[in-house]
Amino acid sequence: MKYNFDEINNRLGTYCTQWDYIEDRFGEKDLLPFSISDTDFKIPKPISKTIQKVSQSELYGYTRWNHEDFKGSIAQFYKRRHDCEMNLDWIVYSPSVMYSVSLLIRLLSKPKDKVVTLNPMYDSFFTVIQDNDRQLESHYLxxxxxxxxxxxxxxxxxLKDATIFLLCSPHNPTGRIWTYEEMEKIISICKKYGVKIISDEIHMDIKLKENKHIPLLSFLDIYDELYTASSCSKTFNVPGLIGSYAILPNSQVKDEFLHMTRKVDFLNSPSIFGMYATMVGYTECDDYIDQMNDYIRKNMEYVQQFLFENLPDFHFSMPDGTYLGWIDARNVPFTSEQIQDAFVHVGKVAIMKGETYGxxxxxxxxxxxxxxxxxxxDGLQRMKKAMDWLYNNQKGGGPKE
Structure with missing residues (x-):
């Protein structure tokens, strides 16, 4: 099936976080947003057709996830796309990846224990560690x-005195896909000191260069304290349908995880739409993934060329993966605050500043x-407009209202 990723989809008026609530992050309405990490693409047709069929049934009762259709779709996908085998009994449902990460931190460590993670980092990593009363230690990339x-x-x-290493793989925000050698080194160090590894792999299907995503669970023959949290939501743009999964080879941890979701947090009944999105996405939508990767790769090439030709003080190289461009503005002769002020008030464009990530x-x-x-x-032209204003008015302070 051929997908049209050029199609413009109006998301305004849909309670969309990225479009309708951009003021919450940038203090202004009517900005062109490049902020929250969901896409502006329509979801794959097989998922759409299935969702429509389910919705037309007008039956939305309690739903069970613990069956071979759900768990088997995940296991088959990992084997087919990532050459990683797993036991179906390891797979459990979770409402979101960050819920899984939060719960695993509580199950695998005690208050005040040290959790090491990589900086810059997905901004929710700060809060999931600190708000769970764990000690955050950043490893600066x-x-x-x-x-x-x-x-x-x-x-x-x-890691010598840490309890958990929290990994983002592929890495948000830099887009690194860790090589086999890097993953092997991480795991060998963690094994040496008995450090448990939690890996957030939600961006695992967005591959732009040669490095291939290697699931953490590919290394179970080396070390057994490995725990994965992931979802199809980034791949197929279905976070609003709700649903993710964790892969927990340790049976005791899995039982404790299920006890918390079933009897403490009462989050064990999945969204029927999220469950179908996972099953259909992971069994029928490989063509969507491949075409989207090709499209995002070309978008990244365009960003690189545009900045090179029009804003040479900014530096950008295509990441290994994810659809997040990580742009280096360290040579730009203005502060981050000046740049953001110009983007918002002159360019009317919303781009996340790197300080958000550490x-x-x-x-x-x-x-x-x-x-x-x-x-x-449009967004890059707005960036250029804002920066042209700054360069022409660099002694005049911030943008005028």
Missing amino acids: QAQNGTYEINFSLLEKQ KAGEKYLRLNCGCPKAKLE
Whole structure:
């Protein structure tokens, strides 16, 4: 099936977080948003048809996820797309990836225990660690040659007295897909010190370059304290349908996880639409994934060329994966606040500032490229308009209202 990712879809008036509530993050309405990490693409046709069929039944009672259709679709997808095998008994339903991460942190550690993660980091990682009364320790990634590297000697020192290593794979916001060698090093260090690994793999299907995503569970023959949280929501743009899953090979942890979801938090009954989206997406929509990856790759190439030709103080290299462009603005002769002020008030464009994702994100921008190219063209022209204003008025303070 051929998909048209150029199609413009009006999301205004749909209670859309990215479009209707942009003022919450940027203080202004009527901005062109490149912020929240969902896409502006319609979902795959097989999911649409199934959702319509289910909705027309007018029967939306309690739904059971613990069956082979749901768990088998996930296991088959991992085997087919990522060459990773798993036991169906390891798979459990969860309402969201971050719920899984939060619950696993509570199950695998005690209050005040140290959790190490990579900085810059998905901004919810800060709160999920700190608000669960755990000690956050950042490992600052090293920006080198247009990519990011882990300092493994430093990481080992940080992990010696840690309880959990929280991994984002592929990495949000930098877009790194960790190589086999990097994953092997991470796991060997964690095994040496008995550190449990939780891996958020929600971006695993967006692959733009040669590096191939390697699921954490591919290394179970090396170490058994490995726990994965993921969802099809980024891949197929269905977060509003609600649903994710965790993969928990440790039977005791799995039983404790289910006890919490069933008898403490009462979150064990899935959204029927989210369950079908997972099953259909993972069994019938490989063509959508491949075509979307091709489209996002071209969007990234366009961003790189546009910045090179029009805004050379900004530096950008295509990431390994995700639809998030991580733009280096450290050579731009203005502060992050000046840049953001110009974007919002002059360009009328909303792009996430890197400081949102930690100290290592200072003077970076995170641009959501999961959108029609026409929107991206408009957004980059708005960036240019804002920056032209700044360069022409650099002694005049911030943009005038």
